[in-house]
Amino acid sequence: xxxxxxxxxxxxxxxxxxxxxxxxxxxxxxxxxxxxxxxxxxxxxxxxxxxxxxxxxxxxxxxxxxxxxxxxxxxxxxxxxxxxxxxxxxxxxxxxxxxxxxxxxxxxxxxxxxxxxxxxxxxxxxxxxxxxxxxxxxxxxxxxxxxxxxxxxxxxxxxxxxxxxxxxxxxxxxxxxxxxxxxxxxxxxxxxxxxxxxxxxxxxxxxxxxxxxxxxxxxxxxxxxxxxxxxxxxxxxxxxxxxxxxxxxxxxxxxxxxxxxxxxxxxxxxxxxxxxxxxxxxxxxxxxxxxxxxxxxxxxxxxx
Amino acid sequence: xxxxxxxxxxxxxxxxxxxxxxxxxxxxxxxxxxxxxxxxxxxxxxxxxxxxxxxxxxxxxxxxxxxxxxxxxxxxxxxxxxxxxxxxxxxxxxxxxxxxxxxxxxxxxxxxxxxxxxxxxxxxxxxxxxxxxxxxxxxxxxxxxxxxxxxxxxxxxxxxxxxxxxxxxxxxxxxxxxxxxxxxxxxxxxxxxxxxxxxxxxxxxxxxxxxxxxxxxxxxxxxxxxxxxxxxxxxxxxxxxxxxxxxxxxxxxxxxxxxxxxxxxxxxxxxxxxxxxxxxxxxxxxxxxxxxxxxxxxxxxxxxxxxxxxxxxxxxxxxxxxxxxxxxxxxxxxxxxxxxxxxxxxxxxxxxxxxxxxxxxxxxxxxxxx
Numbered sequence: 001x002x003x004x005x006x007x008x009x010x011x012x013x014x015x016x017x018x019x020x021x022x023x024x025x026x027x028x029x030x031x032x033x034x035x036x037x038x039x040x041x042x043x044x045x046x047x048x049x050x051x052x053x054x055x056x057x058x059x060x061x062x063x064x065x066x067x068x069x070x071x072x073x074x075x076x077x078x079x080x081x082x083x084x085x086x087x088x089x090x091x092x093x094x095x096x097x098x099x100x101x102x103x104x105x106x107x108x109x110x111x112x113x114x115x116x117x118x119x120x121x122x123x124x125x126x127x128x129x130x131x132x133x134x135x136x137x138x139x140x141x142x143x144x145x146x147x148x149x150x151x152x153x154x155x156x157x158x159x160x161x162x163x164x165x166x167x168x169x170x171x172x173x174x175x176x177x178x179x180x181x182x183x184x185x186x187x188x189x190x191x192x193x194x195x196x197x198x199x200x201x202x203x204x205x206x207x208x209x210x211x212x213x214x215x216x217x218x219x220x221x222x223x224x225x226x227x228x229x230x231x232x233x234x235x236x237x238x239x240x241x242x243x244x245x246x247x248x249x250x251x252x253x254x255x256x257x258x259x260x261x262x263x264x265x266x267x268x269x270x271x272x273x274x275x276x277x278x279x280x281x282x283x284x285x286x287x288x289x290x291x292x293x294x295x296x297x298x299x300x301x302x303x304x
Numbered sequence: 305x306x307x308x309x310x311x312x313x314x315x316x317x318x319x320x321x322x323x324x325x326x327x328x329x330x331x332x333x334x335x336x337x338x339x340x341x342x343x344x345x346x347x348x349x350x351x352x353x354x355x356x357x358x359x360x361x362x363x364x365x366x367x368x369x370x371x372x373x374x375x376x377x378x379x380x381x382x383x384x385x386x387x388x389x390x391x392x393x394x395x396x397x398x399x400x401x402x403x404x405x406x407x408x409x410x411x412x413x414x415x416x417x418x419x420x421x422x423x424x425x426x427x428x429x430x431x432x433x434x435x436x437x438x439x440x441x442x443x444x445x446x447x448x449x450x451x452x453x454x455x456x457x458x459x460x461x462x463x464x465x466x467x468x469x470x471x472x473x474x475x476x477x478x479x480x481x482x483x484x485x486x487x488x489x490x491x492x493x494x495x496x497x498x499x500x501x502x503x504x505x506x507x508x509x510x511x512x513x514x515x516x517x518x519x520x521x522x523x524x525x526x527x528x529x530x531x532x533x534x535x536x537x538x539x540x541x542x543x544x545x546x547x548x549x550x551x552x553x554x555x556x557x558x559x560x561x562x563x564x565x566x567x568x569x570x571x572x573x574x575x576x577x578x579x580x581x582x583x584x585x586x587x588x589x590x591x592x593x594x595x596x597x598x599x600x601x602x603x604x605x606x607x608x609x610x611x612x613x614x615x616x617x618x619x620x621x622x623x624x625x626x627x628x629x630x631x632x633x634x635x636x637x638x639x640x641x642x643x644x645x646x647x648x649x650x651x652x653x654x655x656x657x658x659x660x661x662x663x664x665x666x667x668x669x670x671x672x673x674x
Contacts (some may be wrong), residue, residue, distance in 0.1 A: 041395060090588070091585070092583065093527065096334050097523045100340060104515040105570030107566065109566070111566070114560070207400070215400075259408045260404075263408070266397070273386060273388055
């Protein structure tokens with residue numbers, strides 16, 4: 001059975017838990033911008049688009065070092081977002097179709113490359129596979145260090161451009177009239193999202209990474225109307241879900257980490273939607289019932 | 305061996321054609337990403353149905369998948385209706401949760417049977433011909449070919465019966481509701497269709513290719529025509545083309561068939577994006593360039609007309625003066641003048657004066673009057 005001291009003394013569990021928590025903090029806080037800017041599904045497109053980057057990085061360098069593979073992933077993910085932008089700008093194809101095309105076509109191309117690699121005599125495919133579905137259990141200390149280090153850098157950039165990013169998120173037109181470099185800020189913010197997603201690929205995989213970006217922010221949004229608070233809450237929710245997922249999957253046999261983290265996040269979202277102090281659906285329903293009753297009482301009094 | 309290859313190609317083409325039909329409406333309704341959500345979420349339905357029947361070929365799986373598809377769409381709409389979450393975030397919350405539940409169920413309880421996440425996500429078309437339909441000892445061909453054929457028929461039937469309703473709710477949901485067409489009912493019936501199509505297709509080609517085949521060919525066709533019947537036909541044609549060329553690519557590279565098909569669907573979309581006759585990027589560039597020259601020429605003839613009868617004509621109507629008056633670079637001015645001369649709109653007088661020809665004057669006057 002799991003006991004809290006395992007987190008300190010069980011080496012594997014500690015590594016996995018630390019990695020998941022770090023990832024939750026980074027993707028949770030950076031996801032806030034994506035959700036507020038209505039780009040929730042961009043994360044899904046980016047994570048799928050990253051796959052050919054991983055494969056190409058391996059094909060070109062022959063190295064399986066996480067830094068090299070993640071660099072390839074980031075480049076491809078970034079290209080994917082550029083493609084989405086380009087398609088919507090140059091044609092009448094709408095954003096949803098553009099996202100879907102980039103997601104599926106990039107992923108399909110990545111698959112072609114992966115199967116191509118698989119058949120080369122010199123390369124066993126292991127190590128690339130885990131980008132597909134994510135294998136948190138194979139996280140090593142240097143993976144965790146990479147997540148924490150790059151994540152901290154991304155958060156630092158966010159803090160430095162905080163005021164500008166916030167303005168761009170809520171009122172891009174006003175930001176433009178103030179003379180802010182809107183295009184560059186947009187690119188910077190999107191690049192931060194790419195970084196957050198690429199960091200998570202190894203842990204939770206291509207399909208579920210989008211949830212790591214969307215869910216903490218969606219939950220945090222229910223508790224506050226202030227952006228800074230929302231960011232901190234999202235980081236907290238991300239960390240909690242990461243920890244919960246890591247611990248649960250270490251305790252219960254045959255419980256994969258990535259999906260468990262996502263289900264923990266989903267539970268947090270549902271609880272927030274129902275119970276958050278002012279925006280909670282439950283309180284809203286109660287309020288409505290009470291005001292109905294008051295109205296009816298008032299009407300009866302009036303008619304009496 | 306030859307027969308197997310032929311069967312794989314037939315299956316691929318059939319899947320592509322079947323996916324393209326509902327895909328057209330997904331693209332037009334701006335719900336393209338519901339295909340992504342549904343094709344992932346149906347994993348849960350398939351797993352649950354599999355636990356009940358323990359048979360991967362059971363028709364119950366298709367029913368369960370369709371039910372999960374509808375569940376996905378209703379959950380997304382439920383979340384949206386609370387107005388606490390926007391549509392894009394709602395989709396991004398629902399399908400990973402359902403997919404996760406499916407993955408967990410598989411790894412907890414179905415470890416020993418043939419049902420793994422790889423196959424669901426990626427598909428393996430090469431194995432599809434091995435699963436055959438037999439009746440009274442007679443081999444009728446690959447089972448999936450029959451299944452997709454039935455789903456294609458279902459799609460065609462739905463289109464034939466509800467074409468008007470589908471068209472109206474797609475292009476003007478408000479009017480459809482006002483006329484009593486119940487857009488909600490049509491919407492859910494359509495989502496059942498998308499789910500059934502997705503579950504039939506993903507068995508052969510994997511859920512990501514389902515997304516590619518549902519969105520890329522219709523989006524490419526959308527750049528080529530404005531008429532719905534033509535859009536449907538073109539989408540099917542482009543889908544089949546993606547399937548065939550994808551198979552050729554996979555054969556050449558000895559790589560994943562479904563991945564190659566998705567790649568080729570992207571290549572054809574990119575081709576449409578660049579080369580579409582009217583809406584393509586190149587056509588747009590050409591049009592913009594032509595308009596620039598035409599506008600410059602109009603400006604030039606107007607300028608000459610304005611000043612030709614005045615005292616300042618000798619001063620104003622010279623090529624060198626255009627820079628001052630129209631803010632044109634010298635090189636640009638020279639090119640515009642040369643083009644106008646070639647078209648017989650003006651000629652050179654004494655010195656370097658520019659004189660309108662009769663034709664140029666008529667054109668400029670027409671512009672003034674217009």
